[in-house]
Amino acid sequence: AQTRVTVIPGxxxxxxxxxxxxRLLDALECDFAYDEAIAxxxxxxxxxxxxxxxxxxxxxxxxxxxxxxxxTPVGKGFRSVNVTLRKHFDLFANLRPALSxxxxxxxxxxxxxxxxxxxxxxxxxxxxxxxxxxxERAELRSVITRKESKRLMRFAYEAAQRLGRRKVxxxxxxxxxxxxxxxxxxxxRSVAEEYPNIEHEEMIVDNCAMQLxxxxxxxxxxxxxxxxxxxxSDLCAGLTGGLGLAPGANIxxxxxxFEAVHGSAPDIAGKGVANPxxxxxxxxxxxxxxxxxxxxxRLRTAIRxxxxxxxxxxxxxxxxxxxxxFTDELIKHL
Ligand code: NAI
Ligand code: MG
Numbered sequence: 001a002q003t004r005v006t007v008i009p010g011x012x013x014x015x016x017x018x019x020x021x022x023r024l025l026d027a028l029e030c031d032f033a034y035d036e037a038i039a040x041x042x043x044x045x046x047x048x049x050x051x052x053x054x055x056x057x058x059x060x061x062x063x064x065x066x067x068x069x070x071x072t073p074v075g076k077g078f079r080s081v082n083v084t085l086r087k088h089f090d091l092f093a094n095l096r097p098a099l100s101x102x103x104x105x106x107x108x109x110x111x112x113x114x115x116x117x118x119x120x121x122x123x124x125x126x127x128x129x130x131x132x133x134x135x136e137r138a139e140l141r142s143v144i145t146r147k148e149s150k151r152l153m154r155f156a157y158e159a160a161q162r163l164g165r166r167k168v169x170x171x172x173x174x175x176x177x178x179x180x181x182x183x184x185x186x187x188x189r190s191v192a193e194e195y196p197n198i199e200h201e202e203m204i205v206d207n208c209a210m211q212l213x214x215x216x217x218x219x220x221x222x223x224x225x226x227x228x229x230x231x232x233s234d235l236c237a238g239l240t241g242g243l244g245l246a247p248g249a250n251i252x253x254x255x256x257x258f259e260a261v262h263g264s265a266p267d268i269a270g271k272g273v274a275n276p277x278x279x280x281x282x283x284x285x286x287x288x289x290x291x292x293x294x295x296x297x298r299l300r301t302a303i304r305x306x307x308x309x310x311x312x313x314x315x316x317x318x319x320x321x322x323x324x325x326f327t328d329e330l331i332k333h334l
């Protein structure tokens with residue numbers, strides 16, 4: 001049967017880069033049927049909830065979703081759309097590959113780091129969020145469970161094995177956050193023992209940030225808790241050419257939501273110059289999730305060629321092509 005993909009155009013540059021990505025998927029003859037769903041500012045503007053029930057139902061029904069970046073209004077008591085979706089669908093692992101593209105100007109060449117970020121616990125679980133009545137004191141709880149940590153570590157080691165990776169670096173702050181980070185680390189150690197052929201390494205997060213900036217080639221797979229993973233994966237994206245090239249996949253037992261790491265970029269929204277590459281690479285991860293590896297390979301090869309050549313690229317990569325011109329060029333190279 002035809003695969004149905006839920007598509008959330010998102011806010012800001014979202015609709016433009018989603019449209020470009022669907023054009024590329026269609027040019028690859030993926031034969032998907034798309035169901036459009038809305039969330040974020042777009043939903044609020046239509047008088048709906050931030051994440052409307054229909055959107056949840058649609059993601060529930062189709063197993064995969066492609067999501068444009070979403071603006072969550074700040075300081076109005078809204079919980080982030082992304083956090084809501086991740087929790088609701090139990091998308092416990094967030095895969096964020098950072099892979100250099102030869103030809104792209106960046107600080108280092110040949111970086112290839114896969115960050116696997118715990119996606120539903122930690123300080124982003126949103127529990128115990130409170131400001132005292134007098135506004136003088138704020139609180140937020142971090143929760144780590146053995147069950148989630150184990151599920152994430154197993155997922156990470158299985159992914160490392162499947163992808164032929166040699167080393168997993170567990171990033172933590174167990175010296176200070178002895179309870180939460182300590183539990184995460186101890187679970188990591190015991191799961192690592194089940195995978196003797198993959199090197200297990202432990203690193204404290206602040207040192208990890210420094211090592212990433214100084215010597216990114218020493219890293220292979222990084223596994224860490226929610227907040228650290230959020231920050232370190234942006235750092236990794238910065239090492240390989242920036243947010244315009246960084247995809248992310250939110251994976252659960254039965255569902256996947258694929259996206260770009262970057263946000264809705266309000267500063268360039270509506271100008272037709274957003275770089276759709278990150279979302280396109282996210283779509284490539286979706287193709288792999290659906291075991292359409294040949295198409296995923298063609299997508300990636302075309303991107304590496306056109307982006308690496310640097311002639312027809314968007315302004316963030318030093319070119320002057322529009323989103324659509326860049327997409328046309330990719331389609332020529334499929
Ligand atoms: P941002 O990622 O939207 O933008 C940061 C900078 O990178 C801006 O200068 C922007 O122009 C540039 N940029 C980002 N993506 C680009 C692309 N594809 N092509 C060219 N340039 C690009 O981060 P910011 O400004 O902090 O957040 C804006 C909004 O996005 C906020 O409402 C935030 O909540 C939301 N956001 C949503 C995310 C999601 O839905 N996954 C993730 C991060 C932020
Ligand atoms: Mg982030």
